[in-house]
Amino acid sequence: MSFRARHLLGIDHLKPDEIVSLLDLSEDYVTLNRRTVKHSDALAGMTQINMFFENSTRTQASFELAGKRLGADVMNMAVAQSSVKKGETLIDTALTLNAMQPDLLVVRHPHSGAVNLLAEKVNCAVINAGDGRHEHPTQALLDALTIRRAKGRLQRLTIAICGDIAHSRVARSNLILLGKMENRIRLIGPATLMPAGVADMGVELFEDMREGLKGVDVVMMLRLQKERMDGGFIPSEREYFHRFGLDAEKLALAAPDAIVMHPGPMNRGVEIDGTIADDINRSVIQDQVEMGVAVRMAALDLLARNLRASRGRTAVGEP
């Protein structure tokens, strides 16, 4: 295995061969997860704490299941905004948890860079489960695994990422990962939802969704993150759906075998038509959820291996 990192904070720090080895190990866990007895001892005896400073059901459940299937003792801490005033006690919370000797810490936080900050203060391995509008590495990895399984490869594909790019950490991590693997990336959305400087990132920009979808192999839809908006980015949901919602007519412009992805949870009728989302011939949205557990198992497993290796090197004199 070539994956050597201590933490998984973002895709930006990963090399292509590290990504490939993570995905390869994930495949083993896909197989395991389809058995009746879905259990491995990769994390036996280890403690995993899921610390979510931002509400999440799906990602937290996915990490919890991943840890439990690997035999870890998993604890969920809901540190929602109401109880912890923004980042104020972030480091204190981290130090408190650190004193409980966890081995793996899964963290989601509403501020960009918060997970990096926390990782500097603890002795365990940290996985970024989403920080502000910065990165969400396991989402990009599960998307990559889904694409690789559906398309048979993860290179030389034309991939459209559509919607609220500006507020999306999913888009950022995917942009970095898919770029590293040498794919052509198109970003589609209204200019108000495009981040500044995006034209310098080696991508093609489209404000006309029909134009942008022509011939693409993968259509990756993003959730319209209403809760993140200051207000006034788009005139109305119905105009948004008309221009940027994925429906059968727009999808017909993509390659005939194009797949449709969405990180969930979906706003049906806002960014995606319900019938497209449910079309088992096109939509791989449920596969993404399945791959999510496998990818998180692989990430936890690899970080635990690296953690054991580093402790083995430093724990001189222990029995």
Place this chain on the structure above:
Amino acid sequence: MAALTKAREGREMTEIGFLTDLGAVAFTDGVRVVRDTKLLGRCMTYARGLDALIVGHPQDPSLSHGAAATSGKFASLYGIPAVSPMAEVMGLDRDLALVAMTRGRYHADQITVAASLPALARARDAGLDVTAGISIHHLTLNEFDVGDYRTFFRFTPPLRSEDDRLSMVDAVAQGLIDTIASFHTPQDEESKRLPFEAAAPGAVGLQTLLPAALRLYHQGGLTLPQLFRAMALNPARRLDLSAGRLSDGAPADLVLFDPDAPFVLDRFALLSKSKNTPFDGARMQGRVLGTWVAGTPVFGDHA
């Protein structure tokens, strides 16, 4: 300097007359922009009668609300809420239009982007009583220095592109920007031990002002006389202080320094109680050997 509006809330002007009598030389709400244009205009008009200087923070407050970086590729990749450099231009345009309207005396506290310079030059050419300053940090650092969310590099306004930084050095050399200031902003450790966008902005700058400014001299951007004008003569003149020059009757406020002496800055060695400097660990050249205030040595071997 005194507050321009009561409690710096931007609602009512302070007692500019009384404060001037008590020795206030300028009026400002700091980095809080007076949003109410009519009120700022009245402040300028009222202050004009007293020859009082108003120091503004040129920035469009709604555009820059919540921003912790300058918009661009770096801020987008790091996911930091950002503001366009144009917010400064808009703020400056508004303030300069008010100066034209009221004929007040005005100083823009920090001009940090090249796009602001044409408006500033036009105001000067039109004979308006306008000066402008910049912080030493915006002259010596750029947006990439933030790196991996280093909160000691969070400023208001945020650090700019390298192109803008170079334009600002040039503007100081040409005299379009009159003053360089430390913008000394102490923050406790806890206020900086937060995620970048939640951390308090600003840095301590008094003790590093001269060595940081000498970077510009050693790099060839500014000469020593240019630095002297921007850091001593111009600020004193603008505030009607007799300091900042050597002349009969002027106070002997002096500094003796070795422009070449090298050292590595250790933030914990700073005399300020707060240690939030962006220059921690930086190699610097230029050391203050002694300081005199009105002829009395207060720092160095002679003190």
